[in-house]
Amino acid sequence: xxxxxxxxxxxxxxxxxxxxxxxxxxxxxxxxxxxxxxxxxxxxxxxxxxxxxxxxxxxxxxxxxxxxxxxxxxxxxxxxxxxxxxxxxxxxxxxxxxxxxxxxxxxxxxxxxxxxxxxxxxxxxxxxxxxxxxxxxxxxxxxxxxxxxxxxxxxxxxxxxxxxxxxxxxxxxxxxxxxxxxxxxxxxxxxxxxxxxxxxxxxxxxxxxxxxxxxxxxxxxxxxxxxxxxxxxxxxxxxxxxxxxxxxxxxxxxxxxxxxxxxxxxxxxxxxxx
Numbered sequence: 001x002x003x004x005x006x007x008x009x010x011x012x013x014x015x016x017x018x019x020x021x022x023x024x025x026x027x028x029x030x031x032x033x034x035x036x037x038x039x040x041x042x043x044x045x046x047x048x049x050x051x052x053x054x055x056x057x058x059x060x061x062x063x064x065x066x067x068x069x070x071x072x073x074x075x076x077x078x079x080x081x082x083x084x085x086x087x088x089x090x091x092x093x094x095x096x097x098x099x100x101x102x103x104x105x106x107x108x109x110x111x112x113x114x115x116x117x118x119x120x121x122x123x124x125x126x127x128x129x130x131x132x133x134x135x136x137x138x139x140x141x142x143x144x145x146x147x148x149x150x151x152x153x154x155x156x157x158x159x160x161x162x163x164x165x166x167x168x169x170x171x172x173x174x175x176x177x178x179x180x181x182x183x184x185x186x187x188x189x190x191x192x193x194x195x196x197x198x199x200x201x202x203x204x205x206x207x208x209x210x211x212x213x214x215x216x217x218x219x220x221x222x223x224x225x226x227x228x229x230x231x232x233x234x235x236x237x238x239x240x241x242x243x244x245x246x247x248x249x250x251x252x253x254x255x256x257x258x259x260x261x262x263x264x265x266x267x268x269x270x271x272x273x274x
Contacts (some may be wrong), residue, residue: 024231028256031156031230032222038157053158060121060162061169062238067093068116072174073181076104080185097200100182105175105270106204106213111265113171118228118257122163126228126253129155156229163225171217209272216268220261229255 038044045053080100087096141174178200187193205213 007008024187024256026036027233028227028230029036029041031233034152035157035160035226037135038152040162044143044153044157049153049158053161054155056158057165060117060159060166064116064120064166065170068113068170069118069173071108073177073230076178076181077185079108081181084186097182097197098157098185098204099187101179101201102272104178104182106209107265107269109174109178110213110217110220111261112173113174113217114167114224114261117163117166117170117221118224118254119224121166122159122224122228123254125159125163126232129232138238152233154242156233160229164221164226167221167224168217171220212271216264219264223257223260223264227260228253 045047054159083100084093084096087093087099183193183197187197
């Protein structure tokens, strides 16, 4: 009897943990559906809201574009130099450009852009909303929920859209910049290598690879724009993360977002190389 009684608390804790985990992911899917539906609703882009959305797009993108471009250019130059020198030492210089494009443009740049936007914009926004809810709950004595419809239109959707757009723009600009730097690093300031360069790059970016790259950036942007804000949208009764300290809240969102990004990256690697 005592043995059976002693096994019940661990089972109950396991059940609560499993239900909390499933509830958090279900709420995440619900929030993603709300954001997507709001994106296709014409009233979202009415005149006052359109200006507010444009403001968030600029705030999330403009300060990060220059710094991320400089950072990606420096990292790209270092990696390009390493690849070129290593290829020459092994007599594989004809594969240097292909390796640079595959490693940087197809893999590292989109991943770095997503993580950069998450750490600079969307994760801090999610922690900010969590702090607002904790402060409101402390003031009222019960977990509160801001007017869901107004909050979704005026606060959550603009920040989610800004995160999505920032990943698209940073990834696109950095990929183009890396392609230019790869040409200049390998061939120098000469126009006579453009034909061989475009042939190699065109061979890499076949329709399947181009589609996988576009889908990867798209899913990265959705993960970065939606996941850090999802758990802050719901009140304490529905959200198992509510009531924790804001640092723990941000850490849980970060782990969830990194898990999704890792799955997307793994799927893209399988699509490109298997």
